[in-house]
Amino acid sequence: MRRSPDFIIIGAGKCGTTSLHRYINEHPDIYLCPIKETYFFIEEPIRRKQKSFGAISDPEDYYALFENAPEKSVIGEISTNYYAYPASAKIIHEALPNTKIIAILRNPADRAFSSYQMRVRGGHEKREFDSIIAEDNRHVVRGFYYRQLLPYFELFDREQIKILFFEDLCRDSVRFVQDLFEYLGVDANFVPNTEERRREGGLPKNKVLHKLLTQKNPIRTSVATILKPLIPLDTRRAMRQKMVKENIYKAKLSPESKQKLIALYRDDILKLQDLIQRDLSSWLR
Known part of the structure; x- marks a missing residue:
């Protein structure tokens, strides 16, 4: 019998998915896809451009990734790029209508600045951060969570979607991950090693x-x-x-840049908090 993911963590990037991947992978009852970022549930023209990064197109190759999963294990995949492409919601739903969708979010202003810093360290960004703040900028656009999550809420039952927050992960990582284990239906008393610090920016x-x-x-x-x-x-x-x-x-986001970002994100944040029924007013300060 072909195995497939019981849950997919769709993103968003720079919100703690690397740490989350490590914690989840420690659980004895969870089998995590051995490849992070398979690009499988992305439209083919886009996926083709990611071939050099290991994008998987063949269904047989994709499902083969889960052949070694223990019989009673809960199977998961983490691919933060799914979140970035709204069409992925439909592609996932058509293939795996019963899978659970998980997203981890972060104050969008901080997320944008973190993304920017990563690109600077990689030598791919040379401009000053304040000069690139615009709605369509690559660092800014993925912080519009409402518009990118809405397709999932339109297709999947709400019980199949869990929204997590980076701030909660930082506040109490053990409680955070145990709550997720409970949602996934595995032993919630298991405590992974959360002492190793997540990748730091700067x-x-x-x-x-x-x-x-x-x-x-x-x-x-x-x-x-x-x-x-x-x-x-x-x-x-x-x-x-x-x-x-x-x-x-350790760089700090300037108050001026933060105010510019809040102004861009305000409407999206207000719509998001109505969609997920969580107070996000702290993101607007």
Whole structure:
């Protein structure tokens, strides 16, 4: 009998899904898809562009991912890109009408700034954050939660949808994850290791140094060549990672930028709190 996901965590990105993936994966009664971000339930033209990132198109390849799941386990998948494409709601519903849909959200202004910082660290964003705040900007657009979650609420029963919050995860990670375990129908008394800190954001103190340490360049190649016979690879990697970390500072979202973002998100936040019946007024302050 072909196995398929009992639940899918659809996103949103930069809201704690990496930590959540780790915690869920520890539960003995849950079998989590061995690939995070399969892109399977995304329209084919978009999915085709993600082929280099491991996008799966063949149904047989997708369902084969769950062949090793223990007989009585609860099966799950985490693909934050589903949330970003509204058409995915229909595709998932047609294939798995009874699956549970889970989303984890975060103050959208903070989420946008976190996304921006990640792109800066990766060398893909060079503009100042305040200059790119616009409704259609890639860092901003995924914070319009209402418009991106509405297709799921229109297709799935409300009992099949659970909305989680990053703020709750930070406040009490054990209680947060045990509540999720209860919703999934597995042992809610299981306590995963939540001591390991989630990936922290930040911006480079010295952008030139950060680029030298994180991107391929002649200087980095030359240094590696000199050190190769003297220092083991694992030690060199650890040294480089330490230098990268020490060159990162914890950036803060300016009050001016936050006010701009709140103005953009206000209507969406008000609609979202009506949709999910949760007070989100803290996001508007």
